Amino acid sequence: MQLPDATRRSFDCRRPQLTCIVGRTPEIYCYRRDSSVTYQFLDSYRDELFAAYKRYNIVSLQDSVVEFDGFNSLQFVYRCCSRAREDEAIKLKLDPLIHDLINSTSVDVKIALGNLFLYRDAGLFDFASERIATAQYEASRYEPTFAERRFFFYLSVCWEKLYNFWDRIGDLLWLCLELPLKENRVYFSRVIQELEQRCGRSEHFQPLRQFHETNYQEITNRARIDVVHYQQTDTAFFWDWLTNSTDREGIHRIHEWRDSQPDVLKLQNQLALIGFGHAGRLIAECT
Secondary structure, three states, X not given: OOOOHHHHHHOOOOOOEXXXXXXXXXXEEEEEOOOHHHHXXXXXXXXXXXXXXXXXXXXXXXXXXXXXXXXXXXXXXXXXOHHHHOOHHHHHHHHHHHHXXXXXXXXXXXXXXXXXXXXXXXXXXXXXXXXXXXOOOEEEOOOOOHHHHXXXXXXXXXXXXXXXXXXXXXXXXXXXXXXXXXXXXXXXXXXXXXHHHHHOOOOOHHHHHHHHHHHHHHHHHXXXXXXXXXXXXXXXXXXXXXXHOOOHHHHHHHHHHHHHHHHHHHHHHHHHHHHHHHHHHHHHHHO
C-alpha cells in the first residue's frame, strides 16, 4: 500500500521520535528513543524484578538451571517427542507449541510471579492495623496503594497464565499421543480423561492425574474461572474486605490471604514445572 509522503515520514523508524499527523500538523510525543530517563526507569525496574527472581528462587522452563534428566527443557522435550516429530504434519504444529510453552507461557508465569513478590515487598496497605473509630463503630480502613493495585493485576494474570500453561501441556499430550479429540475440544481435563484408559497405570501419568484432581480442579482452574468469568481478584478482595470491615477476625483472615498469594502461586509454578517433566516422560513411554 502506498502512503502519502507526510504519513510515510511519520512511520519512519529512523527518526528519533514518534509523530502523529493531526490534520496537517505533526505532533511529537514525549517519548524519545534516546531518553535517558526512560531507560533509567526500565533498567531500575528490571534490576528489581531480577533481584526478586533471585531472592525467591523463581524460575521458568527457559532458565538453564531448570533441567530434566540432565537436559534443559528444550533438549528434554525434543528427545521425548522425537517419535512424534518424525511426522511432518505433527512437527509443524508441535514445534511452535513447544516454543510457546517454554519461551512464552512459562516465562509469563515467572514475570507475573516476580512482580507479585516485588509489589508485596514494596508495601501493601496494612488495613488490619489501620482503623476508623466513631461513636457507633470501629472499622478497618482500606486505601489501596499503587503497589497494591499492581499486585492484584499480576495476581489475576498469574492465575490465567498458569491455566494457559496446563492447557498447553494438554495440547502437547494430545498432539504427541494422537488422542481421539477434535482440536477445538482439547483441554487439560479432557486429555486426562482420555489418557486414563491408555496410560492409567503409568508412573508418569499418575502424578498428572493426581494434580488434576486436586490442585488443578480445586485451585488453578477455580481461580481462573473466577477471574475470567466473574470478578477480577481486586474486586473480589475489596468486597470481602467491605463485608468484614467491622470484624477483626475476618479482616486478619483476608489480610493473611492476600499476603500469602505469592507463596501459593510459587508452589503452583513449581508443580507446573514438575508436571512438564512427567508429561514429557509419559510421551516418551507411550510412543
